[in-house]
Amino acid sequence: MLGLMQSQPLLISSLIEFAERHHGDAEIVSRRVEGDIHRYTYRDLAARARRLANALDAQQLQFSDRVATLAWNGYRHMEMYFGVSGSGRVLHTINPRLHPDQIAWIVNHAEDQVLCFDMTFLPLVQAVHAKCPTVKQWVALCDADKLPADSGIPGLLSYEAWIGAQSADYSWPEFDENSASSMCYTSGTTGNPKAALYSHRSTTLHAYAAALPDVMCLSARDSVLPVVPMFHVNAWGIPYSAALTGCKLVFPGPALDGKSVYELIEAEQVTYAAGVPTVWQMLLGHMKPAGLTFSSLKRTVIGGSACPPAMITAFQEGYGVTVLHAWGMTEMSPLGTLCTLKNKHLSLPKEEQMKIVQKQGRAIYGVDMKIVGGDGEELPWDGKTYGDLLVKGPWIVGSYFKGEGGDPLIKDSRGRGWFPTGDVATIDADGFMQITDRSKDVIKSGGEWISSIDIENIAMAHPSIQMAACVGMPHPKWDERPIVAVVKRPGTEVTREELLAFYEGKTAKWQIPDDVVFVDAIPIGATGKMLKTKLRELLKDYRLPGL
Numbered sequence: 001m002l003g004l005m006q007s008q009p010l011l012i013s014s015l016i017e018f019a020e021r022h023h024g025d026a027e028i029v030s031r032r033v034e035g036d037i038h039r040y041t042y043r044d045l046a047a048r049a050r051r052l053a054n055a056l057d058a059q060q061l062q063f064s065d066r067v068a069t070l071a072w073n074g075y076r077h078m079e080m081y082f083g084v085s086g087s088g089r090v091l092h093t094i095n096p097r098l099h100p101d102q103i104a105w106i107v108n109h110a111e112d113q114v115l116c117f118d119m120t121f122l123p124l125v126q127a128v129h130a131k132c133p134t135v136k137q138w139v140a141l142c143d144a145d146k147l148p149a150d151s152g153i154p155g156l157l158s159y160e161a162w163i164g165a166q167s168a169d170y171s172w173p174e175f176d177e178n179s180a181s182s183m184c185y186t187s188g189t190t191g192n193p194k195a196a197l198y199s200h201r202s203t204t205l206h207a208y209a210a211a212l213p214d215v216m217c218l219s220a221r222d223s224v225l226p227v228v229p230m231f232h233v234n235a236w237g238i239p240y241s242a243a244l245t246g247c248k249l250v251f252p253g254p255a256l257d258g259k260s261v262y263e264l265i266e267a268e269q270v271t272y273a274a275g276v277p278t279v280w281q282m283l284l285g286h287m288k289p290a291g292l293t294f295s296s297l298k299r300t301v302i303g304g305s306a307c308p309p310a311m312i313t314a315f316q317e318g319y320g321v322t323v324l325h326a327w328g329m330t331e332m333s334p335l336g337t338l339c340t341l342k343n344k345h346l347s348l349p350k351e352e353q354m355k356i357v358q359k360q361g362r363a364i365y366g367v368d369m370k371i372v373g374g375d376g377e378e379l380p381w382d383g384k385t386y387g388d389l390l391v392k393g394p395w396i397v398g399s400y401f402k403g404e405g406g407d408p409l410i411k412d413s414r415g416r417g418w419f420p421t422g423d424v425a426t427i428d429a430d431g432f433m434q435i436t437d438r439s440k441d442v443i444k445s446g447g448e449w450i451s452s453i454d455i456e457n458i459a460m461a462h463p464s465i466q467m468a469a470c471v472g473m474p475h476p477k478w479d480e481r482p483i484v485a486v487v488k489r490p491g492t493e494v495t496r497e498e499l500l501a502f503y504e505g506k507t508a509k510w511q512i513p514d515d516v517v518f519v520d521a522i523p524i525g526a527t528g529k530m531l532k533t534k535l536r537e538l539l540k541d542y543r544l545p546g547l
């Protein structure tokens, strides 16, 4: 017997319709590429998203055709999130920090029909447009009078003229909730990038889940600053969860330096901010020497790479801001786990609580996870045993766009498919997952594994260390031994011997790195993560001491 409830597809258009009707006057504030601050409301956004949908119809775009963006976080980008997907097309957010050849490759692979870009990326578009034959319309996200006289891009339109010529009357179409809504290519550290193709259903369910109290805990009382880019897994789904809750949104545009982010947080009384550790490093680096404090910020979600415990302490102890450590991937829309304490942990001493909040956290309802050994057998949840982390759920990829890479799933004894994350982790008895490493970054020493994240976290707890990256170096006896590459904080000093002595008592003796390499910078990839492949290249002539 079937239930007798109404059947209504979960569509992204319903999120913006809801926001317009119930939170029409809630604000969306953006620092623009033009440099000024722009303000409007969800009501304005909804009307302009409908104009955009009409513009796509006028362009003869078909259902599921791809519309790409090369854009910072801002209101026009947000309009595209709803206008493109809501009208049945697929929003393809491209990471502008990729190499131009890679960008051309993914535009062609996605067969993008329209590409909208912020003026910052005009030189990039000038470099790639001739290599992108599928794109029939290039649109600059600006006013008509800001278009350059001769951009060299045939038929280039300004976004404002493009959507301004259209009516704001539009009825969002109804279709299968499993239809594709947006796509995002993985960073592609090996081989060509592959695309996760999200659906309206997966995105809507993820938006509900992300807003839950033990997840991002978003509400109509929040002022939310997504510093995480809208080209990086849909800014962790925040634009959708924001429409669902009616929170105020504050977009930082291209200005991600510590000073600009701090000023925006204060000016817009931001209560909640989301970003990767490298961006928060810049914010804290700006605040500390100037003796600044936050007047409104209460919570920050940090993910994308491991959040160093020293950063959690700096936010919590130094500024009274609760850190929510999160883990996920492009293939997971992206949220998988988030770290919040359970009731029974509230009475624990601070140090014990700190050990928990450093973990990547508990699974969100909708995400099943397990760790397995080399034989594929599930490993115990004891907080010590580590294994390959597998996940499944309704917002996790089943296969990649165009079937690239074949079937990525691993079948269990009941025939259910699990996605291998490529991460190595432990899970404790309370279900708190902790990432030990990317499987390719784990250091194998004498048959035992050393977590590069643990080694980095200890170095970053030293007052003179701004950033640390641990890699394994070949060793004739032990197979590999860890070394740590570090960037010193400006104006501070620390020697190799002092830093190695700092490890004493903080980790097992055999896990202490064999050497410290002082570098000016650690290579950072397109999504703000450390690029260990690049670091290994830089250190290719390095030899361990005594070898």
Ligand code: AMP
Pocket: 186, 187, 233, 302, 303, 304, 305, 306, 307, 325, 326, 327, 328, 329, 330, 331, 334, 360, 421, 422, 423, 435, 437, 438, 527
């Ligand atoms: P991406 O798909 O580019 O977002 O990369 C996903 C990968 O980033 C994950 O598989 C992890 O290796 C890493 N990652 C994301 N969040 C965290 C975190 N909180 N701690 C450690 N690694 C993380």
